[in-house]
Amino acid sequence: MATLSNTAVLLGKEVRTEFRSRELLTTTVVFIVMVVVLFSFTFDPTSSESRRFGPGLLWLAFLFAASLMLQPCFLREQTNDTLSALRLSVSDPFAIFLAKLIANTLFLFLTEVLMLPVFAVLYNVHLLGVTPQLALVLFLGSLGVAIPGTAFSAISAQARLRELMLPLLLLPLLTPVLIASTEATAALLEPNPALRKDWLGFLATFDVVFLTALWLFGEYLLEE
Amino acid sequence: MLKRGVIGAAVLFLVGTAAYASFYIAPEERTMGAIQRIFYFHAASAWAGMTAFLVCFLANLTYVLRRNQESDWVGVSAAEVGLAFTTVVLITGPIWAHPVWGIWWTWDARLTSTFVLWLLYVSYLLLRNMLEEPDRRALLSALFGIFAFLDVPLVFGAIRWWRTQHPQPIIMGSPGSGLEPTMSKVFFFSVLAMHALMVLLLTERYRLEKMRGDFQELLREAEAR
Numbered sequence: 060m061a062t063l064s065n066t067a068v069l070l071g072k073e074v075r076t077e078f079r080s081r082e083l084l085t086t087t088v089v090f091i092v093m094v095v096v097l098f099s100f101t102f103d104p105t106s107s108e109s110r111r112f113g114p115g116l117l118w119l120a121f122l123f124a125a126s127l128m129l130q131p132c133f134l135r136e137q138t139n140d141t142l143s144a145l146r147l148s149v150s151d152p153f154a155i156f157l158a159k160l161i162a163n164t165l166f167l168f169l170t171e172v173l174m175l176p177v178f179a180v181l182y183n184v185h186l187l188g189v190t191p192q193l194a195l196v197l198f199l200g201s202l203g204v205a206i207p208g209t210a211f212s213a214i215s216a217q218a219r220l221r222e223l224m225l226p227l228l229l230l231p232l233l234t235p236v237l238i239a240s241t242e243a244t245a246a247l248l249e250p251n252p253a254l255r256k257d258w259l260g261f262l263a264t265f266d267v268v269f270l271t272a273l274w275l276f277g278e279y280l281l282e283e
Numbered sequence: 284m285l286k287r288g289v290i291g292a293a294v295l296f297l298v299g300t301a302a303y304a305s306f307y308i309a310p311e312e313r314t315m316g317a318i319q320r321i322f323y324f325h326a327a328s329a330w331a332g333m334t335a336f337l338v339c340f341l342a343n344l345t346y347v348l349r350r351n352q353e354s355d356w357v358g359v360s361a362a363e364v365g366l367a368f369t370t371v372v373l374i375t376g377p378i379w380a381h382p383v384w385g386i387w388w389t390w391d392a393r394l395t396s397t398f399v400l401w402l403l404y405v406s407y408l409l410l411r412n413m414l415e416e417p418d419r420r421a422l423l424s425a426l427f428g429i430f431a432f433l434d435v436p437l438v439f440g441a442i443r444w445w446r447t448q449h450p451q452p453i454i455m456g457s458p459g460s461g462l463e464p465t466m467s468k469v470f471f472f473s474v475l476a477m478h479a480l481m482v483l484l485l486t487e488r489y490r491l492e493k494m495r496g497d498f499q500e501l502l503r504e505a506e507a508r
Contacts, residue, residue, distance in 0.1 A: 207430060207434075210426075210430065211427070211430075214410070214423045214426065214427055217414065217419060217423060218410060218413035218414050218423070219413040219414075219415070220413055221413075224409070224410060224413055227406050227409060227410075228406050228410060228427060231399050231402040231403045231406060232403065232430065232431065232434045234399050234434075234438050234441065234442070235434070235437040235438055235440070235441035238441045238442065238445050239441060242445065261440075261441065261444075264437075265437055268433055268437065269430070269433070272429065272430055272433055276347065276426055276429060279347055279422060279426060280423075280426055282422065
């Protein structure tokens with residue numbers, strides 16, 4: 060299918076661009092580490108407290124980092140008007156969105172995975188036994204953040220005060236993702252870890268709803 | 284002019300009757316006493332606000348598909364009116380909560396969801412302020428409005444699933460709940476009155492937006508000459 064092959068090519072471009080400089084990944088990881096450190100001043104990080112507050116703080120840090128990390132997504136397509144070039148190069152504009160949201164999910168997932176050992180050490184939580192399940196939660200959550208995030212990046216890139224508009228548009232909308240991801244993560248950090256399939260199902264539903272919306276309306280986001 | 288005046292007076296009469304009914308016709312609630320009467324205003328405003336947001340969503344969809352400026356005007360009017368009613372809900376809630384629960388605010392399912400809903404539509408209006416070109420503004424805010432409305436059931440569902448502390452929903456809630464018949468009638472009359480008020484505000488706001496649009500059009504034509 061033309062759309063999928065277009066997506067693959069564009070995805071390659073996105074990943075190659077980022078890994079050439081790795082500036083987005085490094086700055087995002089550093090930002091999350093800073094937030095995690097600052098959070099440690101807001102409560103007493105004993106083991107039980109960390110289990111109570113840790114997942115929520117971690118996901119909040121991820122959300123803040125994402126709302127900063129997603130800014131350049133469409134903003135950098137404005138210099139040299141590469142967005143017009145992108146639009147001309149594909150038959151279906153959804154390919155552009157698909158490529159960018161897969162890339163954003165990947166980058167978010169990568170930063171989160173890099174953060175896990177730091178989080179485990181700083182807050183004394185045991186993650187080794189539940190790593191695959193945690194990876195699943197992180198992936199579904201990152202997808203949930205990246206799908207509306209990519210769409211709103213296209214919107215905010217055309218607005219004034221865009222650095223402030225993206226978080227303003229994105230964060231209230233991501234409330235369900237924050238709740239579901241936090242609950243699923245918290246369940247995995249319990250003394251008897253459990254995989255909350257209900258919350259994961261909810262996350263998957265969220266992802267499907269917004270992916271469908273993006274598929275239906277994405278082309279209008281890229282209109283001249 | 285006369286027609287608008289008559290309709291305005293009719294809506295005022297409806298709202299006034301609903302207020303009278305809330306205070307004098309509805310019986311006093313057993314556990315909470317007189318403060319419970321705010322429910323007729325509070326819950327009815329919530330329903331009217333939600334209807335306004337639904338109208339906004341439909342207007343947004345219509346704009347994206349048809350690109351007529353009337354849909355854009357309906358969209359922004361409905362969003363503002365919906366936000367006004369939701370603000371009423373968020374203010375009357377704590378007024379009710381304080382004598383009943385002893386606290387102004389609690390992060391229970393209903394209040395939290397309403398707060399997030401409020402934030403979503405505040406963002407919608409802020410976005411419109413940040414987009415200057417009218418066609419761009421109409422399209423991008425319509426698209427955001429569609430995404431926001433799709434999020435609403437997910438927000439309410441997630442928060443409700445996550446915690447419940449609110450008095451059990453007494454209209455559409457668990458078995459064994461329900462309103463006493465007179466209360467029911469007063470409530471549905473309040474809902475009707477609030478919806479009438481909502482429609483009035485929406486049409487007036489639409490008129491204002493239409494006037495602005497027509498004025499901009501005239502300015503553009505004048506500058507073109």
